[in-house]
Amino acid sequence: MTRRTCGLLLAALLLAPAASFADEGMWLFTNAPKKQLKDKYNVDITDQWLDHVQKSSIRFPHGSGSFVSAGGLVMTNHHVGAEAVQKIGENDGKDYIKDGFHARSQKDEKKVPGMELNVLQSIEDVTKTVNTAVKPEMKPAEAFAARRAAIAKIEKESSDKTKLKSEVVTLYQGAQYHLYRYKKYTDVRLVFAPEKAIAFFGGDPDNFEYPRYDLDITFFRVYENGKPAKVEHHLTWSRDGAREDELVFVAGHPGRTNRLNTVAELRYFRDTGYPFRLQQLYRREVLLGNYRERSSENKRKAEDLFFSVANSRKAFKGMLGGLLDPAIMAKKVAEEKKLKLAADQDEKLKDAKVAWEKVAKIQQLRKKIIRPYTMWEAGAGFNSELFTYARALVRAGDERKKPNSERLREYTESSLPTLEVQLLSDEKIYDDYETLRLADGLTYLCEEIGIKNELVKKILAAKSPQERAYELVKGSKLKDLEVRKKLYEGGKKAVDEADDTMIALAKLVDAEARKWRKQVDTEIEEARRQAYADIAKVKYAVEGDSTYPDATFTLRLAYGPVKGYEENGKQVTPLTTFSGLYERSADHENRDPFELPRRWLAKKDKLDLKTPFNFICTADIIGGNSGSPVVNRKGELVGIIFDGNIQSLVLDFIYTEEQARALAVHSRGILEALSKVYEATELVDEITGKNSASRQE
């Protein structure tokens, strides 16, 4: 009891000031920051308000969304719904990504193959039940199994009883277990998607940037028994939308945060990990950028990878920029100091204190092996789809002979289906593009490992990286899906007998690659997991549930005002307008990725150009929050989250409201576009409640 009291006192002492100045937190709906909101904003959020917002919020497979009509109309981001839009287009022989999609009546709404949406109905604390299953005398592996079994039992009983999708969520790194029950919707139909050119206006150059001008929305509708679902809760559309300085709330599903990371680990990222990662990304971005500029065919081949590389580069640059800010680091240092102090003062936590030391040591090792690990195992030296196939085939042959528990994680029985999807995809392989990437990978290998290394010599076989890459690509039959299938099914014997340059290469490097992999798996990843479990214990002992747990892709509530920020001495406006959109497009001579869809050019005169389009707020968000509804204190929808600025990327580790901002599409902007550009009267009527059929009251 002393421990707990002391901890709580300390927590009150340490956390109160932070909470009253910053709008930090991805709060549990069962543990909402009522006091903070009352103290700072004099706002009372009631349980009824929370229940309504919770049941209006939707979890997508890789993002968030919300109900915006009683008739089951769902809004999410275009980039969250894009895969569905793409698939439906393929089935119809249309390019709905490029041209957009609009079902003007319900009969035209198109079913999305295999999509499931989840709506959280209830939350129950099952910590005791889970913990009771674990006996003190159990060894770690036994404890793990017992815990898994208890969780599975709870989930099964709940789903049998309630018919709701039931998932036990591990919170506070295992200090709490909550049972989340979801209503599932599996008949999801596409209603409306704008053209990608306006949904992702500004493309890669504007990604993670602000000011922005994106109509990043898509509408779906959930059906039950073949009819539009009547949903009990949906968000009322705010015609005014968010205003500057107004307090707003974000209800969504942040995917993962690492706010427990120690200062030593963050320093590793800052000084070694991220600079090295960026070095690779810069290199790849130039390689692919140069290739794609040479012809329209090249552009098509390299476009997706190029965008993903540029996207990662921006993300890492943003995170590095945050970690290089001494103010942010100092905050982390202070937090850690306080936790250590608390551990010092608590006899029961003394053992855990060494965990910080352990994490620091792991970083030393990490620093030493990051380069060879990246080159040999993580694939930087063999930047090629064919090599990826070859390695998967070689390893699948070896690993599937082992007992499940001894396999590399991507070859366990539960992982094989994912592997098979990748290995047996019908993605087209282009020889020139493969050669380009592999030649660069081999060159990188020469640079990082050295041309005198015996294994590098064997790999190059007395050729230049360029020549060798050409030879390796040309000599491989793995671009043929049937060949891969045969080799995969034939197992180790078939792979061993295969006469294939890329298989031979994968075999040649496998021992070396596995050597580094093993060290990372055991001495870094597993050791890290153990150390962080100890640190999490200290944190929970000190803070308990007075704060929010790390993100877990479950429903959370974040909040903060609509607020600009200062950047390079300039005040960045909190809201953008339609006129800004047209100016930006004109500045780029309306060229891709700033090219406006035709109807946007045609309808310009009809629009009120002063209408807000996008806006920013200080709410604490991260990947997974895409598509989250932004609501005001009345619970009305004022916007939809679609991105964070580059300064927000550091939110992975720590909250800061200096410059970090969540980006949202404005509810007024959406209405203006729907009614005037798309003339989607029926949609506008439905979301504004004019359409009596879908009106809630």
Added chain:
Amino acid sequence: MTRRTCGLLLAALLLAPAASFADEGMWLFTNAPKKQLKDKYNVDITDQWLDHVQKSSIRFPHGSGSFVSAGGLVMTNHHVGAEAVQKIGENDGKDYIKDGFHARSQKDEKKVPGMELNVLQSIEDVTKTVNTAVKPEMKPAEAFAARRAAIAKIEKESSDKTKLKSEVVTLYQGAQYHLYRYKKYTDVRLVFAPEKAIAFFGGDPDNFEYPRYDLDITFFRVYENGKPAKVEHHLTWSRDGAREDELVFVAGHPGRTNRLNTVAELRYFRDTGYPFRLQQLYRREVLLGNYRERSSENKRKAEDLFFSVANSRKAFKGMLGGLLDPAIMAKKVAEEKKLKLAADQDEKLKDAKVAWEKVAKIQQLRKKIIRPYTMWEAGAGFNSELFTYARALVRAGDERKKPNSERLREYTESSLPTLEVQLLSDEKIYDDYETLRLADGLTYLCEEIGIKNELVKKILAAKSPQERAYELVKGSKLKDLEVRKKLYEGGKKAVDEADDTMIALAKLVDAEARKWRKQVDTEIEEARRQAYADIAKVKYAVEGDSTYPDATFTLRLAYGPVKGYEENGKQVTPLTTFSGLYERSADHENRDPFELPRRWLAKKDKLDLKTPFNFICTADIIGGNSGSPVVNRKGELVGIIFDGNIQSLVLDFIYTEEQARALAVHSRGILEALSKVYEATELVDEITGKNSASRQE
């Protein structure tokens, strides 16, 4: 005599096979490869032929050119003449770079301010005279001074006597001195320049690439006494132009080669120097590329630097690719082995043999200090124009107080005018662009030197690189030319008293930067110079003038057939056509840098699309050869060199004809474009000799 005989024998032994298989060499016009041409191609080039080609060739300030009519019409590359075209446009308030320029009659030809063209009239071996001035008892510095004095005397006497511009050229690293006498033309007028869009069609993406489609030409005319000069020699235009497999010759001014570089030095470039340089270039290219994509204003600000970075990146990638080719390296190893062997067998050369060892040791040091040197002294950590100004002001203050001989080389009396041009240029400085670059530089400094370094800490002043860069740029007045002028004129005292953030930064880092600079100047550059002087002696002792000397930006003759090559299993065509140009433009939707000028679109139907446009040959060229005439065995002009492919970049160190190619505009393509696209009848008549006024006979 033994030495020499032995050397010559060895040379014959060693070099004959190479010479008979490869079309290597940038030959002196006084020592042309007559035998090689006779043996391999059964071609006799006569002294008359050489004299005609020599006197038809022109040296531009940074490139090459030729006379193409008896009326003094000169052809060079657009990119060689671009600065002149730009200047004339500025004077006229026109954009001739974008729109092109065409004087349809001589009265419209526009004088280029400050341009001088040189035509080589005679070559005289003055080695003995120069060497006689140097006495064996002289110390190196005395010997250097005596040699300089002897050279100056020869030059002065010659120019007094002949009224020709007279320059003594140091060949074979000082084994020979030749007196070159040039006829000077200082009244140079612009006649014709195409639009940059066609001159540099494909822009950065196609730079150093092949196939190409560039009309990279510009015509000038030299005047004497206010009238078009009557020139004795000019090249007759070949209406057929170059054909596949035809032997062609290139007469031009290769700027600099490093073919003496030892294997140890090349390995340093391959394993350390170039990868590190590329790492910086990748980083900058992404930084600038991202910035310039964000707005048209950004694009304007960053365009030149972005192109120059991308250009360097390609060049280094090309050189690295060559050095990573074991076949190329093996050739270098064999060459070196033979030279060492020769040195071994010659008592007088034994001392020189240690030079290879010395060069290898220098590379070890270089490897150790390249990173800190690059960050602190070479400016990678302070990527900013304002910092460059600040450092120049701080150092100019310090250095000008020292005796001339003790100064850093860029502050000696003879260098100050160049410094002043840079320091006092009226180039506009943009705060946001400066901040972007400096923030990246400071981040790079953190990554390479480490955030814990005391000096780095002082530089950052407890701010993030981004914040600090903003503060430094904002707090500097050096963007104001008048401020810089005052500080420069005020000398050390004024600089010391200046209250300027950037001056303070330059002062703060100067001791550290100078420390690395000093080590590079003495232990690397000077030590290297001495070692290479010894190696050059061995080479000359062995080979004498049986081969060509390293390039010296003086007239040389190269040769080789018009020939495709194999790349990634595909045969690359030796000639491109006009139809290829239109296809490539269409493939890029006629968008910049593949956008064709309007008249090219309008006149497409008039053109014979099968006409050859660009072509390649195996001639041994390097930077400085831009604008060189390509002639056939009859001495007729069949094309004009404008680039090398990426595989040719290794020619800096070694000749290879596997894939390395010189790129040229085809003489028929030029005629087709001039007559049909530009309707430049008078120009076509003049160069084809129809215009009797300028006809030679």
